Amino acid sequence: MRVVLVGPPGAGKGTQAQFIASNLSIPKISTGDIFRANVSGGTELGKLAKEYMDRGDLVPDEVTIAMVRDRLSEDDAQEGFLLDGFPRNVPQAEILKKMLAEFGVALDVVLELVVDEDEVVRRLAGRRTCSQCGRIWHVDFDDKRDDICDDCGGSLYQRDDDKEETIRRRLEVYQEQTAPLVSFYADEKILAGVDATGPVEEVTRRAMEALAPYTA
Numbered sequence: 001m002r003v004v005l006v007g008p009p010g011a012g013k014g015t016q017a018q019f020i021a022s023n024l025s026i027p028k029i030s031t032g033d034i035f036r037a038n039v040s041g042g043t044e045l046g047k048l049a050k051e052y053m054d055r056g057d058l059v060p061d062e063v064t065i066a067m068v069r070d071r072l073s074e075d076d077a078q079e080g081f082l083l084d085g086f087p088r089n090v091p092q093a094e095i096l097k098k099m100l101a102e103f104g105v106a107l108d109v110v111l112e113l114v115v116d117e118d119e120v121v122r123r124l125a126g127r128r129t130c131s132q133c134g135r136i137w138h139v140d141f142d143d144k145r146d147d148i149c150d151d152c153g154g155s156l157y158q159r160d161d162d163k164e165e166t167i168r169r170r171l172e173v174y175q176e177q178t179a180p181l182v183s184f185y186a187d188e189k190i191l192a193g194v195d196a197t198g199p200v201e202e203v204t205r206r207a208m209e210a211l212a213p214y215t216a
């Protein structure tokens with residue numbers, strides 16, 4: 001089965017990607033993993049990507065696409081895969097479609113993790129990081145009433161990434177970029193949405209249900 005997973009920051013996409021891929025016995029292929037493998041393996045593409053990253057620039061599309069193509073050509077991806085982090089936009093989706101057609105295959109389904117924005121904000125903005133040991137506590141889930149780490153006594157603080165305005169901005173950017181991608185796949189009739197609110201296992205169960213009609 002060939003799956004693309006999309007979802008906003010804070011939807012637990014990385015975790016779901018792992019569980020879903022393992023349930024379907026297919027490799028989870030994330031752009032982050034591909035980058036790291038190429039960079040640490042010292043491939044030509046990895047060296048190229050590293051030059052951009054070291055300068056703090058975005059890795060150009062051509063480089064990302066070439067890495068994805070290499071990865072999808074590997075043996076373990078021949079019977080299926082779960083892609084996480086690619087495609088990010090409609091032009092990349094069109095390139096992926098062509099690439100798979102060259103391989104004589106096609107995507108089966110694009111699974112969209114759907115979350116309530118306020119829920120994401122609650123989840124992320126409640127995080128407090130220990131300035132000493134780095135442990136993350138949650139004001140609601142850990143019922144954290146003070147700003148002191150129970151492990152080491154260090155003081156807790158809120159990372160900039162966990163501030164409400166930062167989270168809302170990231171969600172906004174995601175919506176802008178992803179809305180066209182989602183409608184592209186809706187037009188292709190391979191879009192399945194799943195409610196990603198609630199416990200991890202519950203979301204995985206729902207995701208497997210949503211994928212069931214697409215499993216051959």
Ligand SMILES: [Zn+2]
Binds near residue numbers: 130132133150153
């Ligand atoms: Zn601590």
